[in-house]
Amino acid sequence: MLAAIVPSAARWTIEQPLLTYQVPVELEAALQPGQLVAAPYGERLVEGIVWALLDDSEGPVLDDEDEPEGVRAFELRPIHSLLDPEPVLLPHQRALAEWIAEYYVTPLALVAWMMLSPGLVRRSQFVLRLSNDLEPGETTDQASLRLRALLGLLQEEGAIEEKRLTKLLGPTQAQKLIREIRENPFIVREPSLSGPKVKPRMKRVVTLIARGEQLLEWREEREAKVRQALQQPASSLAPAGVSPWSKTGIAAGEALPKLDANTVAAQRQLAALDLLQQSINRNNPWTPYTLCQATGLTAGQLRSMEKEGIVKIEKIAIRRDPLLGQVIPLSSPLQLTDEQQAALNRILAAAARGEEGEVPTPILLHGITGSGKTEIYLQALASLVARGKRGIVLVPEIALTTQAVQRVAARFPGRIAIMHSELSTGERHEEWQRIRSGAVDIVIGSRSALFAPVPDLGIIIIDEEHEAAYKQSSTKPTYHAREAALRLGEILHIPVVLGSATPSVESFYRAEQGVYELVSLKGRIGATLPPVEIVDLRNELRAGHTSIISRRLQEELRTVLERKQQAILFLNRRGAASFVLCRDCGYVALCNRCDIPLTYHATEQILLCHYCGLQMNMLHFCPSCHSAGIRYFGLGTEKVQETIQRLFPEARLLRWDRDTARNRHAHAELLERFARRDADILIGTQMIAKGLDLPGVTLVGVVSADIALNVPDYSASERAFTLLTQVAGRAGRGSEPGTVIIQTFNPQHFCIETASRHDYHEFYAAEREVRRRFAYPPFRQFAKFTYAHRKRSRCQHEALRLQAQITEWIRLLNMNDTDIVGPAPAFPERVKEKYRWQMLLRGPDLHRLLRVIDAPDWEIDIDPLSAM
Ligand SMILES: Nc1ncnc2c1ncn2[C@@H]1O[C@H](COP(=O)(O)OP(=O)(O)OP(=O)(O)O)[C@@H](O)[C@H]1O
Numbered sequence: 001m002l003a004a005i006v007p008s009a010a011r012w013t014i015e016q017p018l019l020t021y022q023v024p025v026e027l028e029a030a031l032q033p034g035q036l037v038a039a040p041y042g043e044r045l046v047e048g049i050v051w052a053l054l055d056d057s058e059g060p061v062l063d064d065e066d067e068p069e070g071v072r073a074f075e076l077r078p079i080h081s082l083l084d085p086e087p088v089l090l091p092h093q094r095a096l097a098e099w100i101a102e103y104y105v106t107p108l109a110l111v112a113w114m115m116l117s118p119g120l121v122r123r124s125q126f127v128l129r130l131s132n133d134l135e136p137g138e139t140t141d142q143a144s145l146r147l148r149a150l151l152g153l154l155q156e157e158g159a160i161e162e163k164r165l166t167k168l169l170g171p172t173q174a175q176k177l178i179r180e181i182r183e184n185p186f187i188v189r190e191p192s193l194s195g196p197k198v199k200p201r202m203k204r205v206v207t208l209i210a211r212g213e214q215l216l217e218w219r220e221e222r223e224a225k226v227r228q229a230l231q232q233p234a235s236s237l238a239p240a241g242v243s244p245w246s247k248t249g250i251a252a253g254e255a256l257p258k259l260d261a262n263t264v265a266a267q268r269q270l271a272a273l274d275l276l277q278q279s280i281n282r283n284n285p286w287t288p289y290t291l292c293q294a295t296g297l298t299a300g301q302l303r304s305m306e307k308e309g310i311v312k313i314e315k316i317a318i319r320r321d322p323l324l325g326q327v328i329p330l331s332s333p334l335q336l337t338d339e340q341q342a343a344l345n346r347i348l349a350a351a352a353r354g355e356e357g358e359v360p361t362p363i364l365l366h367g368i369t370g371s372g373k374t375e376i377y378l379q380a381l382a383s384l385v386a387r388g389k390r391g392i393v394l395v396p397e398i399a400l401t402t403q404a405v406q407r408v409a410a411r412f413p414g415r416i417a418i419m420h421s422e423l424s425t426g427e428r429h430e431e432w433q434r435i436r437s438g439a440v441d442i443v444i445g446s447r448s449a450l451f452a453p454v455p456d457l458g459i460i461i462i463d464e465e466h467e468a469a470y471k472q473s474s475t476k477p478t479y480h481a482r483e484a485a486l487r488l489g490e491i492l493h494i495p496v497v498l499g500s501a502t503p504s505v506e507s508f509y510r511a512e513q514g515v516y517e518l519v520s521l522k523g524r525i526g527a528t529l530p531p532v533e534i535v536d537l538r539n540e541l542r543a544g545h546t547s548i549i550s551r552r553l554q555e556e557l558r559t560v561l562e563r564k565q566q567a568i569l570f571l572n573r574r575g576a577a578s579f580v581l582c583r584d585c586g587y588v589a590l591c592n593r594c595d596i597p598l599t600y601h602a603t604e605q606i607l608l609c610h611y612c613g614l615q616m617n618m619l620h621f622c623p624s625c626h627s628a629g630i631r632y633f634g635l636g637t638e639k640v641q642e643t644i645q646r647l648f649p650e651a652r653l654l655r656w657d658r659d660t661a662r663n664r665h666a667h668a669e670l671l672e673r674f675a676r677r678d679a680d681i682l683i684g685t686q687m688i689a690k691g692l693d694l695p696g697v698t699l700v701g702v703v704s705a706d707i708a709l710n711v712p713d714y715s716a717s718e719r720a721f722t723l724l725t726q727v728a729g730r731a732g733r734g735s736e737p738g739t740v741i742i743q744t745f746n747p748q749h750f751c752i753e754t755a756s757r758h759d760y761h762e763f764y765a766a767e768r769e770v771r772r773r774f775a776y777p778p779f780r781q782f783a784k785f786t787y788a789h790r791k792r793s794r795c796q797h798e799a800l801r802l803q804a805q806i807t808e809w810i811r812l813l814n815m816n817d818t819d820i821v822g823p824a825p826a827f828p829e830r831v832k833e834k835y836r837w838q839m840l841l842r843g844p845d846l847h848r849l850l851r852v853i854d855a856p857d858w859e860i861d862i863d864p865l866s867a868m
C-alpha cells in the first residue's frame, strides 16, 4: 500500500504538493486519509497529512528507457509513524483546502496547515544516541576531545537533542562536532519530531476519596470530639443540656467555651468535608489553596486528612475554557414574527433539499438593523442540532464576538466552542479537540472558525457578511471566508446563510443574478427604524458655532441625559488630534518610518503613528523653524471624549477604541459596563458600529461622517454607506424610539443621503451602475500586487520588470479585456521604513494568468477589498 502525503515542509512550494510514501505493513490497517503522520523528508523527519491511499500500482514511475514500462526504478521511502489515530482533517476540509489552494494560488500544504490547530505543529530535530554495536571499553583513539566528551554525555543520558550542542558549544564548534559525528560509527544521528506543543494544563486539586463506612466513621469521630468539647466548657458556668451549636442559653457577657487546638482542627476538617461533598461534580475543583482559604484549614491539617485516606491531593488536567468565569443566563426561543418564521422556513427548506442530495442555493438574509436575524440563526441551528447536525457561525470581529458568543452560549449551554485569533494556543488546541471529538454542536468565531473540524456539519451562518474582516489580505492564502464557506456548502450540500442589513454589493448582485436566494426582513422587532437628521457643519461654522458637537447634537444629548437613557457617539478615528502643524512654516509632524502624519494622544501625551506604532514626544516648538506656532488639528475619539466631558460634566462616559480595549477581555468588560448602564454615553470607533444590540440606546451621533467619504478607492462608497447605516441602526432598538444625528460637511453626498433614509436599495442600484461603468468588481476580477523594499529604486525596478512579464503573458494567452493599472507607489508609499509599490491586475477571469506569473517576492491579494 502507498500513501500520498502533504508534508508540512512543502508549505513554500506550489509544485509537487503530494509526495508518495510506502505504508509499512504494521500501519496498513490503521492508516486513513486525513491522519497526521511523521515521514522522512530529505534527511529530516517532518509532519505530513495523508491525502490519499493508493494501490502499489498507482505510485509514481520514472520514464526510464532501460526499465520495462511501469516499473519503478527507485525505492519509495516508508512512512515513519502515525502521530494521531484520529484524522486531523475531515474529508470536506481536504476538499476545501484543495479549492483554496487552487483559487488563491497558494501551496496546498500551507492551506492544510492553516486549518490545523497550532497545537499540532511539531519541530523537526535530530537526536543523538550511542550505537548498539558499541562494545564497552571500545573507544575511539582518534576521536577529538569534543567527541569524547559527547560520548561521555551520551553514556550518562542515553540520548540528547542535537540542538543542545549548539547551546553548549556555540554554532561553529557545534557544526564541527556534527561533522565528526557523521563519520563516527559509535554515534547514531536520528531525525525525529519534537513532542506536542500544547501540554495539558495541570492543577493540584483535592478530591474526596473516602466512601461509605470509612467516611461515616471518620465524620462521627470528629463530630463527637467537637460536641464533647462544647459540652465540657472551660467555664463551669455553662448550663448543661444546651445544644452545643446554639448560643442561646449563654448569658450575655459570658465567653464562649474556649476550644482546644484539636477541636478547632476537627471543626475545620468537617467544614472541608462538607465543601468537598457539595461540589463533587463541579468542574471548578478545589485546590489545596482555595480549600484552606475557605475553611481555615492549615496545610498540616489537610495533610493529615490525606494521611488518613480521606482525601487525595493529585495533579489533574484542567480544561482551558475560554468562557471560564462568565455567567451566561439561559435563554429560550422567542415567538417568531411572521417574517422571521418565513425566513426560517426557507433556511430549513434549503437544508432539507441538501439532505435529498441537491446543492442548496445559498441564502442572502437581508434584514434591516434590528429585524431579529440572530433569533432566526439560533432557531435554524436548534432545528438542525435536533436532527443530529452541527453548525458554524462566523462573526466578523472580536469586539462583536462577545455579544454573539453570549447569545449562542445562552441557547446552547455547554455545547459551543469558540475559535478566534485572540485565544491562546492552548485554548485553541483544546477547543479544536472538543470540536473534532463531536463534543460541541456549534462553533462560533472569526473567519478561521470556518476551518474547524466539525463532524456532520449541517449549516454555515455568516453574520454581517459585508464585513471586511472576513477577508485575509496580506498573508497567504488571501482567502475570503464567504467564498470559502460557499464552496464548503457545495461540497457538503448544506445551506450557507449570509446575513446583513447592508449586504456587500457583490452579494446583492449575486442575489439578483439568482446565485443566491434572497430572503428579506423589512420590519424591526417591535420598533421602527430611527429617523436620521443631517447636521450641516458649514452652517454651524457660519453661525459662529465652532464646537465639534453641533447645537442639535448637544440638545439631543441633554435630553438623553435628562431621561436617563443612553447615547453612542461614533467617530472613525482614535486619538485627540490627527495632525500636528506649524502655523508659521507649515511643518507637519510625520512618522520617520512611514509617510503618515502622527496622531496626538492626549492621555499618554504622545504622538503616535497609527501604521507602525512609533511613539514620539509631544511637540511644543516647531522642530523646523523653532516657532511656538505648533498647533494640534483634527479630531479623534479622545478629543470627542474631552469635549463631551466639558459640555456635560455630570455625564458618565465610556470610550471604546483600540486604545482602551487592547484585548478580548477588555472588549467584554466595556460592553458589560455599558449594557449594565454604568455609563450614559459611549464614544467609539467602528468597533462599536456593528451588531451591538443595546436596548437602552436612544441616540446615535456620528461626529464626523466625512472621514469615510472621498477616499479614492473603488469600494469606498460601499464602506461609507455600510458604516453609517450600521451605526444608525444601533439607536432605538428597545421600547423607546431612537434618533440619529449625522454631522458632516458634505450633506448632499450620496452615501450620507441614502444612509440617512436607511435606503439600501437606492444605494445599491446606484453603486452597481458605477461599478459596471468603471469595470470594477463584481464586473471584473481584481488582483493586487504589492512589493515592499527599503530602496525605492528597487521597488520601481521590480514593478517594471513584473509589468513587462505580465504584459507578455496577457499577449501570449490572448486575454482580451485584461490589463494592468500601474505600477505606482502605494498609499502611503512608505510604511515601517519600507517603500511599497503596487499594481492592479483586472480582467474577466484572472486565474489562467495568476497561475503562470512568477513573482515570489510579491504580495498578491486575489479579489482585494480595496484597490489601494
Ligand atoms: N421574535 C422576537 N420577539 C421578540 N423579540 C425579538 C424577536 N426576535 C428578535 N428579538 C429581539 O430584537 C432585538 C434585535 O434583534 P437582533 O439583534 O437579532 O437583530 P439583527 O437583525 O441581528 O440586527 P443587526 O443587523 O442590527 O445586528 C434583539 O434584542 C432580539 O432579542
Ligand SMILES: [Zn+2]
Residues within 6 Å of the ligand: 591, 592, 593, 594, 596, 609, 610, 611, 612, 613, 614, 832
Ligand atoms: Zn510609522
